[in-house]
Amino acid sequence: MQILTGEARQYYIKKYPIDDFFSFDIYPYLEVCQFDKGEWIFQEGSYPDTMYYMIEGKTKLYMTHKNGKVSLIEYLEAPRFMGEIELLNEARYTKGIQTVTTTICLSIATQPCKERLLADALFLRRLCVFLGEKATTMTSKYTQNQAYPLENRLAAFIQLSSDQGIYKEKHTEICEYLGVSYRHLLYVLAQFCEENILEKQKNGYHIIDVQRLNQLAQEIQ
Template identity: 60%
Template sequence: MGKKKEDYIKKYSFQNFFSFDITPYIQVCEFEKGEFIFHEGSLPECLYYMVEGKAKLYVSHQNGKISLINFITSPSFMGEIELLNAQKYTRGIQTVTKTICFSLPYHECKQKLLADSVFLRELCLFLGNKMARTTTRFSQTQAYPLENRLAAFILMSSDENFYKEKHTEISEYLGVSYRHLLYTFSQFCQSKIIKKSGKGYEIINKKKLQELAREVY
């Protein structure tokens, strides 16, 4: 694992995020598809940096409803808000694909991280870009038709050309009615862009999805 850790650190230039040697504190964590990185409402023990994979961030409401907040794609920090003490308990984060992360235990290096200007600058850039992406997503709700936004979403959230997300969560995430979402899925199937398969959809014309999604990017 030591050699593997060194290879990952070098591959993703992670040491450049810090002014001190981060190697002794890092662990490489592998999460299988569907595994939880953070259980909702838990007290986090690590700062994670996703280097490969995808995950979804969600929140549960008192009425039992679950809302998808965002999709997390690599590279991305997770647990950074809790590190800064801006939030004590975590939102739920569940992997969509097999995911590989660096983990930094709070109890070993939290104070060093918070005192490191190089790391804090990287974290500020990450948070700024994260906010900009969130703002862009909300503006796209008004600016682009659902077919373009749905194409982009399918590409983002699929795993090995297979899409499997709950329509109720996605209609809320994309800001459209459940009926409108189902209609658009039906249109994609009729156009042979995707095909219903079991409890999800198989992508059969990825090029067309990419063309539709390109309008959004």
């Protein structure tokens, strides 16, 4: 993680102001952070004293089950809070969050202002709206898995998870995430290649036909 200072800090604060999220001056508790692709924002099982507001980038949320199996729960896109549940929950046990792309966050040191945050009606109202939208998104993902064929769901997933036009997620991870068999996933990926939507290369699948991929993905949006 790199803390941005000087002109870079001012640039992001001006571009993504969050003054209206709070009823007090949050800037003394705030830093602008840049995470490289593949870097962990939260290690699973850690006890963070920071809440992040992601303003640019994408991340993945992981969870390890009691049997040791690791599951990809969700892809997270800016703008959104991360670490808000840990702020509200005294147990403060977090899931793992790893970046998919270079990611810029506004970092709020919660311990020095925790009582003010938890007593701030303006912030809590904003947080309630965000948590409601997050719950709706998770419900929508579940119903999409039941209602739409893999072609549409995979197209939407490739849009979400690709970086600079390249898709290269782990097949086993995505099979579980989308609720499909390994064989079915490979079949649809091969189908996309045959239709020149994707092209398989050494570093992943390159998106060739963005328009067609968008058409498939938009059917479930």
